[in-house]
Structure formats: structure tokens, C-alpha cells
Amino acid sequence: MGSSTMLLKSFAVLALLVSSAMADWSRGTATFYGGKDGSGTMHGACGYGNLYNQGYGVLNAALSRVLFNEGASCGQCYTIRCDDAKSGWCKVGNTVTVTATNLCPPNYALANDNGGWCNPPRPHFDMSQPAWEHIGIYRAGIIPILYQRVKCWRQGGVRLIISGFNYFELVLVTNVAGSGSIQSMSLKGSKTGWITLTRNWGALWQCNSALVGQALSFKITSTGGQTLHMNSVVPAWWDFGTTFTSNYQFDY
Structure with a gap:
């Protein structure tokens, strides 16, 4: 076999490998907001509140x-890199993994390619500035990116925060590993059967029952298809606004 034939075959194999790797990535764009310390990204549309306290930090x-999916994507993790084949404003070779914590709302007064970056059907990430500066040069303002959804890695167990009043409870689930997001939830009081919760908004799930004074158990199914059975994880003395950290966690 001649050297030129071997060289052509080597290029063909390399092209196939590159094509296969690229199949795992989707194309989009990214901007940034929230200031150099990321403080302006707190209290987003997912309902997590203070992201430092919830363990999500500034990334x-x-x-x-189109990506937010009416809040169903809250908590999901994405690895992002700047598409240096399309832009000279990239920090070449760098990647960053971020958590979805907020909605970038559409701005229909601006064209999709001229300021309406978050208008449908654009896949766009408005990243915290610290996250964005891992992959892009500050002056660029907007960059083309490649992104893929990845597993989330969390320290400790799933956390539950119950808010509301009387016959109305909102349950916020945070620090979710694995797929990072919740598909469905139900709970059981020590004096009730299982009650199916509905998504109120973002990562907040709603229940309309009298539950004060009862220990609470939960069944939580992630978008990755795993289900946690959390028995009596919230004691009967719970009060609105209290955070409960469990020993339960989804598999990585």
C-alpha cells in the first residue's frame, strides 16, 4: 500500500472521529450578565434564591x-465552549460547566440576530460573567458556542425548602445531582395518602393540602428517570421557610 493511500485513510479516520465527537455538541450563542462577582444572577426564574447558599455558586x-422549557430545565448542567472556528473572541480550548438557574426572556422588539438573542427558536445562554470569561474575551459581548448537556455533580444530599401558608405549600428541590432537574413529585403526610404535586413555576412544586404538623415523605423522579423514595425526610415539626437537607441523592 502506498504512503499516499495510507495518508488518505488516516485523514478519513480522523474526519470520522471529529464528526462523531461533534455530534455530541449543539450550536448556540452566549452573552453574559450579573457583574464580575455574579451577584446579579441571584434570585432567577427557577426560584433557587441565593445561589451561593444553595450550592450552585456563580457558574x-x-x-x-426554547432551552428553558417552561422551567423543566431548571437545575440542568451544560458544558459550553466557544466556537473558535467561527470567532476570534474565544479563549481557545477552554470549557466551562454551568447550571441552568434563570430564564433569558425574549425581546420581540429586537430582531433575533440583532439583540433578540433569547427569542425563539434561538438556543442561547446568558451566562454569569465569571462563567462566560472562562471561554470568551470580555469585549466580545456575544460569541458563538458549542454546548452539550452533562451530568450534574453535587455535594451532599437533595435539599427541600417548604414555603407557603395553611392549605398551600410550595416545595423547592435543590442540589439535585445526575440529570439535575425534576420530572415529577409526590408527597405523603403521616395522615394522608400520596398526593401528586404540580409544577408551580421553575423548580417550585405546588400542593393544596393541610399538611402542617405531619411528617412528610417524598417520591421524586428526575428527568433522567431515577426515582428517590425519601421516607419521613421532613419531620412533623417543620415550619414554612425551613430547609431540610436529606441523605438522599440521585446517581451520577
């Missing part, structure tokens, strides 16, 4: 509507 992003 987060607001998703355009």
Missing part, C-alpha cells in the same frame, strides 16, 4: 425560552 446561566 450559572439563564436559558433562552
Whole structure:
């Protein structure tokens, strides 16, 4: 076999490997917001509140509507890199993994390619500035990116925060590993059967029952298809606004 034939075959194999690797990535764009310390990204549309306290930190992003999926994507993790084949504003070779914590709302007064970056059907990440500066040069303002959804790695167990009043409870689930997001939830009081919760908004799930004074158990199914059975994880003395950290966690 001649050297030229071997060289052509080597290029063909390399092209196939590159094509296969690229199949795992999707194309989009990214901007940034929230200041150099990321403080302006707190209290987003997912309902997590203070992201430092919830363990998410500053490596987060607001998703355009097509990615946000009415809040079903809250808590999901994405690895992002600047598409240096399309831009000279990249920090070449760098990647960053962010958590979806907010919605980047559409701005229909601006064209999709001229300021309406989060308008449907654009896949866009409005990243915290600290996250964005891992992959892009500050002056660029907006960069083309490649992104893929990845597993989330969390320290400790799933956390539950119950808010509301009387016959109305909102349950916020945070620090979710694995797929990072919740598909469905139900709970059981020590004096009730199982009650199916509905998504109120973002990562907040709603229940309309009298539950004060009862120990609470939960069944939580992630978008990755795993289900946690959390028996009596919230004691009967719970009060609105209290955070409960469990020993339960989804598999990585």
C-alpha cells in the first residue's frame, strides 16, 4: 500500500472521529450578565434564591425560552465552549460547566440576530460573567458556542425548602445531582395518602393540602428517570421557610 493511500485513510479516520465527537455538541450563542462577582444572577426564574447558599455558586446561566422549557430545565448542567472556528473572541480550548438557574426572556422588539438573542427558536445562554470569561474575551459581548448537556455533580444530599401558608405549600428541590432537574413529585403526610404535586413555576412544586404538623415523605423522579423514595425526610415539626437537607441523592 502506498504512503499516499495510507495518508488518505488516516485523514478519513480522523474526519470520522471529529464528526462523531461533534455530534455530541449543539450550536448556540452566549452573552453574559450579573457583574464580575455574579451577584446579579441571584434570585432567577427557577426560584433557587441565593445561589451561593444553595450550592450552585456563580457558574450559572439563564436559558433562552426554547432551552428553558417552561422551567423543566431548571437545575440542568451544560458544558459550553466557544466556537473558535467561527470567532476570534474565544479563549481557545477552554470549557466551562454551568447550571441552568434563570430564564433569558425574549425581546420581540429586537430582531433575533440583532439583540433578540433569547427569542425563539434561538438556543442561547446568558451566562454569569465569571462563567462566560472562562471561554470568551470580555469585549466580545456575544460569541458563538458549542454546548452539550452533562451530568450534574453535587455535594451532599437533595435539599427541600417548604414555603407557603395553611392549605398551600410550595416545595423547592435543590442540589439535585445526575440529570439535575425534576420530572415529577409526590408527597405523603403521616395522615394522608400520596398526593401528586404540580409544577408551580421553575423548580417550585405546588400542593393544596393541610399538611402542617405531619411528617412528610417524598417520591421524586428526575428527568433522567431515577426515582428517590425519601421516607419521613421532613419531620412533623417543620415550619414554612425551613430547609431540610436529606441523605438522599440521585446517581451520577
